[in-house]
Amino acid sequence: MTASRSAQAFVVLPDPGRAGTLDELADGLRQLKVWAGSPSYDTIKDRINDAWRATGRPGGELARKATVADCFKAGRRRLNTDLVIAVVRALHPDVGYVTQWRQALRVIGGEAQASAQVRVQDTLPPDLAGFAGRDAELGRLRDALQLGEATVMVAIAGMAGVGKTRLAVHLGHLLIREQPFDHVLFVNLRGFHLDPAQPPADPGAVLDGFLRLLGVPAQEIPFDLAARTAAFRARLAGRRTLVVLDNAASADQLRPLLADTPGCIVLVTSRRSVAELHPAVQLTVDVFSAADAEQFLTRSAPDIPVGPDSGAMARIARRCGYLPLALGLLAGHIRSTPGWTLTDHADRLDERHRDHRLDTGVRLAFDRSYQHLPPHQQRVLRLAALHPGQDLDPYAAAALAATDVATARSALDDLGRHHLVQRAGPGRYTFHDLIGVYAADRARDEDPPRALRAAQTRMADHYLAAAAAAVDTLYPAEAGQRPRVPRPGTPFPEVGEADAARAWLDAERANLVAVAV
Incomplete structure (x- = not known):
């Protein structure tokens, strides 16, 4: 049996992916050299230079025996990536195997594609x-x-x-x-x-x-x-x-x-x-029920005195929006504040709610979803959160975002698939309380005040015009006694038939009051 065959019988092709340091990578190169039959450094150098000359590399940039030999030594602080890849190719020219070495070099050198780093x-x-x-x-x-x-x-x-x-x-x-x-x-x-x-x-x-x-x-x-x-x-x-x-x-x-x-x-x-x-x-998966939220808090932060408000636990759960993440963060805060009662914690949450503030952990969780959205969906989410009612339809969203209804409806549907808005009925959408606070906060951070005022003005104009048109349809005899309302620049639903007008007014009654307020 030749020396090459003997070496291959006892040495497994090294896996560069297992290397975690430059020394381990150099050790892998030494194993690869043995696996390839232990060619001399001169032979490896000649193979590398033959390949480089074929690609047009000038003579002044060709490899030298000493630099090739250095690649195999331990104790190096850095490696010449191009030369190491050339050495690997000279010893085992399989394209996929060379790619494994290139990836290992990037990982160890901090240049790896982040997506390939997974545990x-x-x-x-x-x-x-x-x-x-x-x-x-x-x-x-x-x-x-x-x-x-x-x-x-x-x-x-x-x-x-x-x-x-x-x-x-x-x-x-x-x-x-x-x-x-x-x-x-x-x-x-x-x-x-x-x-x-x-x-x-x-x-x-x-x-x-x-x-x-x-x-x-x-x-x-x-x-x-x-x-x-x-x-x-x-x-x-x-x-x-x-x-x-x-x-x-x-x-x-x-x-x-x-x-x-x-x-x-x-x-x-x-x-x-x-x-x-x-x-x-x-x-x-939806948020917890009220009972499950209180059970979670009881298990996560047991033996905490209630204080003067017997309903403090329920108030805490409600202020957390029954969201498990928010409840978990709050439970950690409860455990880290000895001497506080549940009433104290509930009062603190009420104060944060009045100031429209979210816990950092909750905001970060929502940030991850928000930053994966395309810009037009981010904008619809932010501006829709300015709506003062409990829900809205694509026409109101279109008015807020100054876009057409089809685009607004598509954005709301996509936001629903990302679980950033929720269906509130056929063609209607609503926010979880904490996401609504988050999105409105984003609007104040990202949109100038004049843009927010313009969005709210468009929304008010939309509701005013649609309500006037619906009332004119239902009570045409009195139309001349009411002020004329100009048609807004954004569309509103067809309310020219009595049934459609009545249905729209019924669906939007609460929103009309909220907008008026």
């Missing part, structure tokens, strides 16, 4: 000790999972801070306790991260991590995304597996990661609907 786990995060409520949601999800040996995917959607991840993790722990799985895989897909340096995770990088956790040697992991998906599914065939894909950005990000093999359960959480993936059930 996968073969265990679930810890269950929440004080998990409360969600009995109905858990029951529905568990029913969906009773589908025999088929692959089952359930998608949990909802607004920021509503507790999607907690619910999915709690459900996963329940399932594991009932019937252990051969494999458990968890990943945070970073679908909505405030830091632009933390974009949504690349599905290929996620699959690379999953395959490694499943025991696939690095050199056997395909480079093509479709091939990685196929390898992932093949590896799970015949095994009972729980896969939790948390905080997904979109269906496109999820599609390559779905373990389409019998016996697998896939739990997905996202702030967006992923109905196009046809999950067994798509559950939209």
Whole structure:
């Protein structure tokens, strides 16, 4: 057996992805040199220069033996990326393998594409000790999972801070306790991260991590995304597996990661609907009920004196909008302020509410959703929050945003899919209290005062003109006795028929009063 064959028999092709330091990367290069038959530094230098000359590189920039040899030494503070890649190509010219080295160099040098940096786990995060409520949601999800040996995917959607991840993790722990799985895989897909340096995770990088956790040697992991998906599914065939894909950005990000093999359960959480993936059930998680919110607070911050207001707990839950994130942050504040009663905390929240202030953690959670919106949807969200009523229709939103009705309706529908507005009935939309405060605060930060005044003026003109037209339709004989109202620059619903006029006035009565006030 030749020396080259002997070396290949005892040395595995090194995986650069396992390197975490420059020394470990240099050690990988030394292993690669052995794997390739231990060519001399002169031979490696000649191969590199032959390739460089073929690309037109001038003689003054060709590699020298000493600089090639330095790449293999430990203790280096930096590496010449181009030269290291050239060394790898000279030892093993496979395109995909060279790409692995380039990515490893970027990671270690701090130049990696952030989307390729993703942490996968073969265990679930810890269950929440004080998990409360969600009995109905858990029951529905568990029913969906009773589908025999088929692959089952359930998608949990909802607004920021509503507790999607907690619910999915709690459900996963329940399932594991009932019937252990051969494999458990968890990943945070970073679908909505405030830091632009933390974009949504690349599905290929996620699959690379999953395959490694499943025991696939690095050199056997395909480079093509479709091939990685196929390898992932093949590896799970015949095994009972729980896969939790948390905080997904979109269906496109999820599609390559779905373990389409019998016996697998896939739990997905996202702030967006992923109905196009046809999950067994798509559950939209709402805020807590009043009872669940109080139960959560009692478990999270026990033995706190109530104080003079016996209804302080209910007042706290209401001021938190029954939002699990806000309740959790408040529970932490309660635990860190000994000597305060629940009445003291409720009074503090009342004061913050009067000042239209949100806790920092709640604002940051909403920021992540807001910053992923296109600018025109951000604008509709901000200006719609200026509406003084309990709900609004696309015509009012169009007046506030100075746009056409179709654009306003489309934006509201998209905001609904992001769970930033909620349906309040056919063609009507409303805000969760805390999101309404957040969006109005955004409007004051991002839109100059004159723009906000103009938006509110357009809204008032819209309601005035539509109400005048509706009343003229219902009481035409008195039309001449009322002041003429000019038609506004934005459209309003057709109210030329008595039934339509009456229906519009009935639907908008509360809003007309609020606008007048």
